[in-house]
Amino acid sequence: MQASVLDIQGIHKSFGNNQVLRGIDMRINAGEVVVLMGANGAGKSTLVKVLSGYHAADHGQMQLAGKPYSPRDAREAIHQGVVTVHQSIDDGVIPDLDVANNLMLDRLTSGAHGLWVSAKKLRQQASEVADAMGLDIDLNARVADLSVADRQMISIARAMAHAPRLLILDEPTSSLSATEAERLFTVIDRLRAQGVAIVYISHRMSDIRRLADRIICLRDGQISGVFDQAPLDLTAAVHAMLGQAINNADIEPATPGAPILTLHNVELAKGAAPVSLSVGDGEVVAFTGLLGSGMSALVETLFGLRPLSSGTMQVDGQPYAPGNVREALARGVFMSVKDRATNGVIGDFNIADNMTLPFLKAFTRGAFLSARQQRASTEQMIAQLGIVCQSHADSIGTLSGGNQQKVMIGRWLQSPSRVLLLDEPFQGVDIGARQDIGRHIRATAKGRATLVFVSELDEAIEIADRIIVLHEGAIAGEQSNRDIDLNALVAQASGKA
């Protein structure tokens, strides 16, 4: 029996009437990676916040290495050795400071540090921290100039500088590419060998398969399953998390109608082979590829956010070269953008106002907006997409990530489009909501061309009739979604084909 690092019993937490945690018992041992799984709104984030001192539990006890543990704030938690790397990376770094300062930030805030900052000493300590993590970043670079992955590594490295007993990682790979994630996993392996207890939260099956010693599933604020028999039964874990069977989306690829969107010799990256393709009526095409594959260039060109570099595009046989978003919308090209928190959600608005934002003109009677019509349209979408909420007047901030995403996508389904672009529609969305969205997109696909841009292959397989793989600005492969050759797709995406 290994030494227990954290023991918690009967943790309860509620916000108003909303019971988020309803009696959590768990024990985390030294040198163990525990993966916490749960649908959005299951209580994972709240549990993490209780552990890391952001929230106090309403009931229940926690013990850290045998001693009672009830941190009053995040600082106290860190001092006692419970270190958390939060999901949103930019909470973890100061963009205007350089790497060395960012790495040593917690050292600077501790009372033990003197008044004066010695640049030399700071840099020396920072490079020790960086070496320990195997980080290869210029210490003098401004963090704002670094890639997302590097920033993520910095916040993790900083967490490590505390020599934690318990490290909590909340979706650390959500913005990392495969190779960057592998770098992170190596570090996690090393920590595990050193006897650090790790709580790892992720939706990504590949991460879980790679890392987990034990899986704990949360559902509706309670533990719905614990899996610790090797090999870990992931299917059963997903069952426990969702409380239902996932039916592997059996897709019967539709025969596309007349082409709606055609691209001819469009150059996505300098020097790359130009891209030509056509998407037909009723067809759902998924594009996938790694960072830098040209996916974002394609999305932005189609939605008028970057000028067409070369070649031609056509919508319904008419030349199409939008100079801005309004021109794209005028041609019936709609897009649900990625990173909904920065690009989509109007935080101050309720669900109805968020939903109807693009089509306010259609809801205007005389000079004024008709709240009744906004409500009617929103309630219809809430029912169709299965958005979990009290009413259309709920503030958007009260919804879980998956439900917010449903609102963002519902926005563009209220009015018929010719071309619907969905950029990372499953970002931070649990499997249940993902299936709701996928089903609805497929059910309404008739009458438009649908293009879905995803970085995860299994997401593409769940929704598309046809999958196109991009690599370095060119089409690297294309398959109809029937008896997919997964290995071929992976190889094409990484440029090994």
Place this chain on the structure above:
Amino acid sequence: MALVVYFSLAASGFANPRSAVFVLQSVAITGILALGVTTTLVVGGFDLSIGAVATTSLMLAAYCMVVLEQPAYVAVAVCLLMGAFIGLINGLLIVKFRIPDLLATLGMMFLLIGLQRIPTQGNSIATGMSLADGSTAEGTFSAAFLWLGRHRFDLILERLIPVPVVVFVLIAVAIWLFLGFTRHGRLMYAIGSNERATALVGAPVERYKIAAYMISGVTASIGGILLAARLGRGDIASGNNLLLDSVAAALIGFAVLGAARPNAFGTAMGALFVGILLQGMTMMNAPYYTQDFVKGAVLVVALMFTFYLSSRRGQSGRH
């Protein structure tokens, strides 16, 4: 409004229509300016130049009539155009040159404070003043212009409601309807909350932001016209308190009905609240120099209320 009851009991003569109208009159001009600031707050901006726009408008109106000997309607039209133009410049500075709103409008404020003094060599403008070349100004404030500031409509009592109060109420209702119930208003709130997201649903964000500053400029110039009409002279020192008072009214408005966001109704209430408080205090013989302190205290309390409540709301929403 417990305040009204309290002062009614504590100060005899507080609770009568004349007193109420006096309060309204005292807040009308501040209120009009505050409504303009509210519009810029809605799009996530801030207009510091309103006070200066109002005094410039005041001086310009006086200059048009007294020195250039133009009729009232010309003076009014010129002032309104000036307000819209300044708003346009503010908007362009912010949208095209990407100057942060506070700095752009601060610069504009200085510019205007200086500019309005140049034509008169720093003097106030009054009927019969002597000009730089030694002659005497021939023009006068026309009766029609003074009517704007001094006429009172009959309502139950004879000569009860002054014109500025009517203008204030009309503008308040117009801005309230515009911001709260039209798609343009809704998009402006959306811009204030998440500009990027609003641009990505195809809204012309830049045009809306410029429009907000133009509305602010026009309302400020209306405030200046009314002030000129009430004073009957172009007094360079008369607009000193306008900026702070109207910004305070707009910010106090955040707290009204727990809206926690800029709104026209709240702004009007905020202006009234401050007006009632000051009127009541005056009638209870509180010294004039305590007024700013009281206004400041009200503002800080209102802001605490607003931001504390909205941060709590935000927290419980996330889990």
